[in-house]
Amino acid sequence: MSFLDSLAAGLSLVGNIESFLALFIGVAVGVIGGAIPGMSATMAVALTLPFTFAMQPITGILLLLGVYKGGIFGGSIPAILIKTPGTPASSATILDGYPMAEKGEAGRALGMALWASCTADVISNLSLILFAGWLASFALSFGPPEFFTLILFSLTIIAGVSGDSLLRGALSALLGLLLATIGLDLVYGTNRFTFGDPNMMGGLNFIAVLIGLFAIPEILAMVWHPTAHVGKARSLGKNWVSFADYRRSFKSIVRGSFIGVFLGSIPGIGAAPSAFLSYSEARRTSKNKENFGKGEIEGVAASEAGNNGVAGATLIPLLALGVPGDVITAIIIGAFMIHGLQPGPMMFILNVDIIYGLFIGLIVSSAFLFLIGSVAIRGFKYVADIPKRILIPAVLVLCIYGVFAVNNNIFDVGVMFVMGWVGYLMVRYHIPAAPFLIAFILGPLLEDNFRQSMLMSGSDPLILVRGPITWFFWSLTVLTVVAIIRAGVRAVKGGALTSGNLEN
Amino acid sequence: MTERQVQLRLGTGALIAALFLTLYAIPAWVSSPSNVGNVILSPLFWPYALAGFTGLTGLGLVFSGMRMAPDGAPLDGPDEDAKAAWMRLAGMAVIMGVTMFLLPRLGMVLTSMLVFAASAFLVRTRHPVTALICAVIIPLVLYAFFAHVAGVAIPQGNYLRLP
Structure with a gap:
């Protein structure tokens, strides 16, 4: 199929009101969800997922992608207006966004955040379109040993960079892998941790685990401290962003977008580090570096470009390799599975219409983001006024309905509650939840590819180093582990040195 | 800690x-x-x-x-009124347990109404009337969507049969 044929197939799939409406609603829900302090883009995507069950696959996935894109931008609104990032990715935006709001320039900061976000979004989407197909064609030659090493590498980097500590990340990933063993054995069909209960034989429901891990802990955190996330919104002020502001910050926006694309395409790194790296690079190279941190518009532009540049790029490993790039794409992979689709290189052959339909939808989503973002900036005070103590019960009820709807099974609601407490404990003990969820998704794939490799080779482990692709992934895994351990050792030594100096 | x-x-x-x-x-x-x-x-x-x-x-x-040094700085800030917070958490655990008990008996709509109201009052909402109105409306709206749009067989329970 030529490029034009694929494009036409994609267009025929999404060229209807239903798809664009889903995308529009998705972006709107995402912006609102991201803008509500205490919610997050992850939670918004997770809570929207059950609503996609009755939709066509492409419509449902576009809805979720819209929520994802909108959510990342939406987080910048409370970051600038009330100094509370709506999503962790917007933390860097506070550094200059809030000082601008204090100076009465919140409207200008938000306008720049929107322009930078949309520019980065376009660059990120184009990168996805350029690289995903190429990577998928390369991945077509992968066999079970190559996939095993790829997934192992992905898990290593996700566990290593998702939290403050490699060991806590590794523990989180191991818990996810252990939980994924529940159910019937993949090869022999024998019971593993099912306790004879038929509800457990298919393994734990992914949506129940996901919502349990990401929505319920937020509810419990609000129950613990119901008055958190309360802040006074600053007014927008009279100044608005000008084209001259945009032109002055353009270099930082483009640089930040590419930083986002690069970091987003590596599984596990996510938007927050990208935003901070983009911000620090902008500060390092800017003529106004002394203004950074005091209300410099270029700082807002750089951090927003950094976090939005990630959004399209995280879909590169998802679509091309079937490996989620971050937690939100892990949720989106669940949506693919529910609709009977398996992301990965074969999808570029079997479902090329869906792939190109998604590409078209993503390009359109940038325009929707611009439209909806402009309105949302002015309407934030209504969102900020939603009483959190009404929102908590509403989210809880929505979780119950959504999880039940997956399999029409009350057991899944119980799984969600249990996972919610597990997730809350993880929060209290500073264990990152992302490695847990991604390992839970990748666990069966990892085991399956390992055992298939062993079956292929007659249990000879040398098959796992059979060619350049496996060597490449093994080398990356080793390099990642060494780099993370070195960084950890340096941090411990640095900490010891600092405390020593303080004592002296 | x-x-x-x-x-x-x-x-x-x-x-x-x-x-x-x-x-x-x-x-x-x-x-x-x-x-x-x-x-x-x-x-x-x-x-x-x-x-x-x-x-x-x-x-x-x-x-x-x-x-690590035994006298490191705590990772979390101090909790204000931790006893009340623990009580609220325990209350939420009870709500979740009761939800599992009531779902097959009262059905999802009635149970959700009770869960909504109970959790809103657990976190001491400052809008009790709004909370009660939402406790009735939100489960009904969700029922209408999931039962009639998504085609999910929402459990009805022994006391209330919705169309």
Whole structure:
């Protein structure tokens, strides 16, 4: 199929009101969800997922992608207006966004955040379109040993960079892998941790685990401290962003977008580090570096470009390799599975219409983001006024309905509650939840590819180093582990040195 | 909790979990056919491997925790009125437990109404009337969507039959 044929197939799939409406609603829900302090883009995507069950696959996935894109931008609104990032990715935006709001320039900061976000979004989407197909064609030659090493590498980097500590990340990933063993054995069909209960034989429901891990802990955190996330919104002020502001910050926006694309395409790194790296690079190279941190518009532009540049790029490993790039794409992979689709290189052959339909939808989503973002900036005070103590019960009820709807099974609601407490404990003990969820998704794939490799080779482990692709992934895994351990050792030594100096 | 306490507690927990898995859980709750020729292909291999890695991670956590200064700064800020917060958390646990009990008996709509109202009052909402109105409307709207648009068979319970 030529490029034009694929494009036409994609267009025929999404060229209807239903798809664009889903995308529009998705972006709107995402912006609102991201803008509500205490919610997050992850939670918004997770809570929207059950609503996609009755939709066509492409419509449902576009809805979720819209929520994802909108959510990342939406987080910048409370970051600038009330100094509370709506999503962790917007933390860097506070550094200059809030000082601008204090100076009465919140409207200008938000306008720049929107322009930078949309520019980065376009660059990120184009990168996805350029690289995903190429990577998928390369991945077509992968066999079970190559996939095993790829997934192992992905898990290593996700566990290593998702939290403050490699060991806590590794523990989180191991818990996810252990939980994924529940159910019937993949090869022999024998019971593993099912306790004879038929509800457990298919393994734990992914949506129940996901919502349990990401929505319920937020509810419990609000129950613990119901008055958190309360802040006074600053007014927008009279100044608005000008084209001259945009032109002055353009270099930082483009640089930040590419930083986002690069970091987003590596599984596990996510938007927050990208935003901070983009911000620090902008500060390092800017003529106004002394203004950074005091209300410099270029700082807002750089951090927003950094976090939005990630959004399209995280879909590169998802679509091309079937490996989620971050937690939100892990949720989106669940949506693919529910609709009977398996992301990965074969999808570029079997479902090329869906792939190109998604590409078209993503390009359109940038325009929707611009439209909806402009309105949302002015309407934030209504969102900020939603009483959190009404929102908590509403989210809880929505979780119950959504999880039940997956399999029409009350057991899944119980799984969600249990996972919610597990997730809350993880929060209290500073264990990152992302490695847990991604390992839970990748666990069966990892085991399956390992055992298939062993079956292929007659249990000879040398098959796992059979060619350049496996060597490449093994080398990356080793390099990642060494780099993370070195960084950890340096941090411990640095900490010891600092405390020593303080004592002296 | 300081960083050291977190590492030590997690490490100890991971070691206990690894021992429990290896000595009791896997032999008792994972079954394997007797004719599996190679240990690597056995359904037991993967859980044992993961239990082993959990143990190693636990050792790593304990070791790194022991190397940290005992008087480190707490990772979290001080909690205001922790006793009330614990009570609210316990209340939420009760609500969740009762939800599981009531769902098959009262149905999802009535149970959700009760859950909504109970959790809104648990967090001491300043808008009790709004909370009660939302407690009735939101479960009904969700029922209408899931039952009539998504085609999900929402449990109706023994007392209330909705169209």
